[in-house]
Amino acid sequence: MSLFERHRAVIPDWVALYYRSPIEITHGEGRRVWDADGNSYLDFFGGILTTMTAHALPEVTRAVTEQAGRILHSSTLYLNRPMVELAERIAALSGIPDARVFFTTSGTEANDTALLLATARRRSPQVLAMRNSYHGRSFSAVAVTGNRAWSPTGLSPLQTLYVHGGVRTRGPFARLSDAEFIAACAADLEDLLGHTREVAALIAEPIQGVGGFTSPPDGLYAAFREVLDRHGVLWISDEVQTGWGRTGDHFWGWQAHAGNGPPDILTFAKGIGNGMSVGGVVARAEIMNGLDANSISTFGGSPVTMAAGLANLSHLLENDLQGNARRVGGLLIERLRAIGATVPAVREIRGRGLMIGVELVRPGTDEAHPEAAAAVLEAAREGGLLIGKGGGHDTSVLRIAPPLSLTVAEAEEGAAILARALRQA
Ligand code: PLP
Numbered sequence: 001m002s003l004f005e006r007h008r009a010v011i012p013d014w015v016a017l018y019y020r021s022p023i024e025i026t027h028g029e030g031r032r033v034w035d036a037d038g039n040s041y042l043d044f045f046g047g048i049l050t051t052m053t054a055h056a057l058p059e060v061t062r063a064v065t066e067q068a069g070r071i072l073h074s075s076t077l078y079l080n081r082p083m084v085e086l087a088e089r090i091a092a093l094s095g096i097p098d099a100r101v102f103f104t105t106s107g108t109e110a111n112d113t114a115l116l117l118a119t120a121r122r123r124s125p126q127v128l129a130m131r132n133s134y135h136g137r138s139f140s141a142v143a144v145t146g147n148r149a150w151s152p153t154g155l156s157p158l159q160t161l162y163v164h165g166g167v168r169t170r171g172p173f174a175r176l177s178d179a180e181f182i183a184a185c186a187a188d189l190e191d192l193l194g195h196t197r198e199v200a201a202l203i204a205e206p207i208q209g210v211g212g213f214t215s216p217p218d219g220l221y222a223a224f225r226e227v228l229d230r231h232g233v234l235w236i237s238d239e240v241q242t243g244w245g246r247t248g249d250h251f252w253g254w255q256a257h258a259g260n261g262p263p264d265i266l267t268f269a270k271g272i273g274n275g276m277s278v279g280g281v282v283a284r285a286e287i288m289n290g291l292d293a294n295s296i297s298t299f300g301g302s303p304v305t306m307a308a309g310l311a312n313l314s315h316l317l318e319n320d321l322q323g324n325a326r327r328v329g330g331l332l333i334e335r336l337r338a339i340g341a342t343v344p345a346v347r348e349i350r351g352r353g354l355m356i357g358v359e360l361v362r363p364g365t366d367e368a369h370p371e372a373a374a375a376v377l378e379a380a381r382e383g384g385l386l387i388g389k390g391g392g393h394d395t396s397v398l399r400i401a402p403p404l405s406l407t408v409a410e411a412e413e414g415a416a417i418l419a420r421a422l423r424q425a
Contacts (some may be wrong), residue, residue, distance in 0.1 A: 003024050003036075004021065004022050007022070014152075018377060018388075018389075019377065019378060019381060020378065023035045023041075023381070023386075024036040027055075027056070028043065028051070028055030028056055029054075029055050029056045030054050030055060030056075030403075030405070031043055031054065031055070031402055031403050031405065031406055031407075031410050032055065033055060033386070039384070040384060041381070041384050041385060041386045042384060042385050042386070042402075042410060042413060042414050042417070043055065043386050043402060043403070044385055044386055044387045044400050044401070044402045044414050044418075045386050045387055045388040045399065045400070045401055045402070046271070046401050046402050046403045047275055048270070048388065049209070049241050049246070049270045049271060049401045050270050050271060050273070050274070050275050051271075051274055051275055051403050052244055052246070052270070052271030052272065052274055052312060052316065052321075052403060052404055053274055053312055053315050053316055053319075053321060053403055053404060053405055054274075054403050054405045055403070057274060057311075057312065057315060059311040059312075059314070059315050060274050060276075060308050060311045060312050060315070062311070063307040063308055063310065063311035064276070064304055064307060064308050064311075066307070067082065067303050067304045067306075067307035068304050070303075071303060072302075072303070072304055073299070073302050073303065073304070074302075074303060075296075075298065076103075076296045076297065076298070076300060076301050077296070080301070080302075080303040080306065081303075082303050082306035082307040082309075082310050083103065083301040083302075083303065083306040085306075085310055086101075086103075086306050086309045086310050086313070087101035087103070089310070089313060090268075090272075090280070090282060090313075091282065093251060094252075094262070094266055094282040095252065095254075095255070095258075095262040096262050096263070096264075096266060096282050096283065096284055097262075097284060098284050098285045098286075099282050099283065099284065099285075100282070100283060100284070100285050100288035100289065101280055101281070101282050102280055102281045102288065102297075102300070103278065103279070103280040103297065103300040103301035103306070104269070104279040104280055104281070104297045104300040105277040105278070105279055105297060105299045105300055105302075105305075106136070106269055106277060106279045107135075107136055107238070107240035107267065107268075107269030107270060107279050108135070108136025108137055108138045108141045108279075109136075109138070109279055109297060109300070110240070110267040110268065110269055110279040110280055110281050111135045111136050111138075111140075111141045111144070111203065111236075111238060111240075111267050112136070112138050112140050112141060113267075113281045113295075113297075114201070114203065114236045114238075114265045114267050114281050114283075115127065115140050115141075115144070115158065115200075115201065115203065115236070116140075116291070116295075117265060117281070117283060117287055117288065117290065117291060118200040118201035118234045118236065118264075118265065118287075119158070119200045119201070120290065120291055120292070121200065121234070121287065121290050122198055122199070122200035122201075122232075122234075123198075124197075124198035124199065124200050125157065125158045125159050125200070126158070126159045126161070126196065126197070126198055126199045126200060127144060127158050127159070127160055127161075127199065127200050127201050127202070127203065128160070128161050128162075128163050128189075128192070128199060128201070128202040128203070128233070129144035129145070129146055129160050129161075129162055129163070129202070129203050129204070130146060130162065130163055130165060130166030130167075130203075130204045130205070130208070131146045131162045131163070131164065131165075131166060131167060132146050132147050132166055132167040132208055132211040132212075132214070132392055133145055133146040133147060133162075133166055133203075133204065133205060133208060133211060134147050134150050134205070134208070134209060134210035134211060135203060135205075135238055137150070139153075139156070139157055140156075140157055140158055142156075143156035143157060143158040143160055144158065144160050144203050146162045146166075147208075147210060147211050147392045148392070149392050149395065150210060161192060161196065161199075163185070163188065163189055163192065163202065163204075164184070164185045164188050164189075165181075165185035165188075165189075165204075165216050165220050165224070166204060166205065166208050166211065166214065166216060167208060167211060167212075167214040167216075168181060168214065168216060168217075169212075169214055169348070169359070170366065173185075178217035178218075178219075179217075181216070181217055181220075182216075182217060182219055182220050182223045183223070185216070185220060185223070185224070186220075186223040186224060186226075186227055189202075189224055189227050189228075190227050193227065193228075193231040193233065199231065199233045200233070200234065201233060201234040201235070201236050201264075201265070202224065202228055202233055202234070202235055202236065203236040203238060204221065204224075204235075204236070204237065204238065205237075205238045205239075205240075205241065205242065205253070206221065206237060206239070206242045206247075206252070206253025206254055206256060206257065207241070207242050207247065207253055207352065207355060209240070209241035209242075209390065209399075210390045211390060211391065211392060212357055212359065212390045212391030212392065212396075212397035212399070213350060213351055213355055213356065213357030213390070213397060213399055214350070214357070215256075215350075215352070218256040218257060219256075219257055219259055220257060221235065221237070221254060221257035221263075222257045222258065222259030222260045223259075224257075225257075225259075225260040225261070225263075226260055229260070234264040234265060234287070235263045235264050235265070236263060236264065236265040236266075236267065237252070237253065237254040237262075237263035237265070237266050237267070238267050239252050239253055239254070239266055239267060239268050240267060240268060240269045240270050240279075241270060241355070241401075242355070243266075243268045243270075243271065243272070244268075244271050244272060244313075244316060244322075244404075245316065245321060245322025245325055245353070245404060246271065246325055246353055246354055246355050246401065246404060247325070247352040247353040247355055248322060248323075248325040248326030248327075248329050248330070248352055248353025248354065249326060249352060249353065251322060252266065254266070256352075264283060264284065264287060265281060265282070265283040265287060266281070266282045266283070267279070267280070267281050267282075268280055268281075268282070271312075272309045272312065272313065273305055273308050273309050273312065274308060274309075274312040275308075276304070276305040276308040276309070277299070277305055278305045278306070278308070278309045279300070280300070316404065319405070321404035321405055322353075322404070324404055324405060324406070325353035325354040325404045325406075326353055328354065328406050328407070328408055328411050329351070329352070329353040329354040329355075329356065330353075331408060331411055332354070332356060332400070332406075332411040332414075332415060333349060333351055333356055335411070335412065335415040336349045336356065336358060336400075336415060336418070337349045339415065339418070339419040339422065340358065340422075343422045343423065344363035344364070345360045345361060345362070345363050345369055345372050345422070346358060346359070346360060346422065347359045347360065347361040347366070351400070354400070354401055354402055354404055354406060355400075355401050356399075356400040356401070357390075357391075357397045357398065357399055357400070358397065358398040358400070358418075358422075359391070359396065359397045359398075360372045360373050360376070360396045360397070360398070361396070368391065368394030368395075368396035369394075369396045370394050370395045370396045372396065372425055373389045373391075373395055373396045373397065373398060374389070374395075375425035376398060376418075376421045376422055376425040377389055377398070378425075379420070379421035379422075379424045379425045380417055380418055380421040382421075383417040383420055383421055384417060385414050385417040385418060385421070387399065387400055387418070388400070388401065398418075400414075400418075402414070
């Protein structure tokens, strides 16, 4: 029996797998991974935006091995040095004053915690989220996920209202200028809050990830912030995909909207552990310490994962991988735009740094083309390139998010494979 058949016999059907015959990854190095048949692939999805710096980064391997040799886990009931040191560094980087950091093991759990803090504070289950958003797979994270492809239940512990603004690729809003778009969305938010009682928070991704790497114009969340402040509503910035310099211009996605200061609560996960399960929440002490009960995450802040996070973050900062994401990402976007101009099914190449979306449509129309996206993924894989896809039910956006250490030569190599795959598919 193949590994795929064995997988289907024990793993739920709803676990999404790319590719008709799924790949068994055995190992990786740098920006490449290998499968069980010995094929190598350039990894343009960085795991799933999880391998932030590089596969098998020696500093991370060493930190994990050394820490594992001392103690694997001591629980959050006790102190461990890597956890406190990583919290200090993240608090300083967050931009949030008097910040406190709480570690979790995933982005879902981080968003759950943020929603718990906000709803407990306001004593209200009413929250706002963006249309086409994705925030995780727990009951409450699904309840603020506006992207129905990833939100299997309409039942919810929260009362969620969906706000305009996170996605702007189609509809009447798409025809507005940046300033008009921001003004229209802020007025809509004002109107909504004027008619709604006791809203606890707005949760939003600065650039929608699973939703197809769509972003609002810079400054949208600064305009929202001003409205939210007047109504006493907290702003939760979900930086699970946009954090750690991936967008090149900024360390956090919220910084493209910094006009009115940092978010009240920031959530993170994915890349910080370079594949180890590290997530977390940052908030001002007054918000974070407001929970009127004990709450721990059994595995959050575990010494081995914290050691990985510290080594990974140090490598990222010491080697200016944010700057690399800006430079190499800029080149890659340019190359892809040149290629896209020759392929009728490419509607738009968008992105920032090393977070790049290629949206596909049926040629001559504005209609999503999920079959083409699936075919390009297969053809790219044949050519030795792994990419992601997203964009809601239609899933017609190719998502490119390699490790931030991507070289210019690798960017060229990946762009050439993708060009062939686009033409072939
Ligand atoms: N938030 C965003 C923006 C995400 O993209 C994801 C995962 O893709 C999550 C939250 C959930 O994170 P996790 O899968 O670690 O629970």
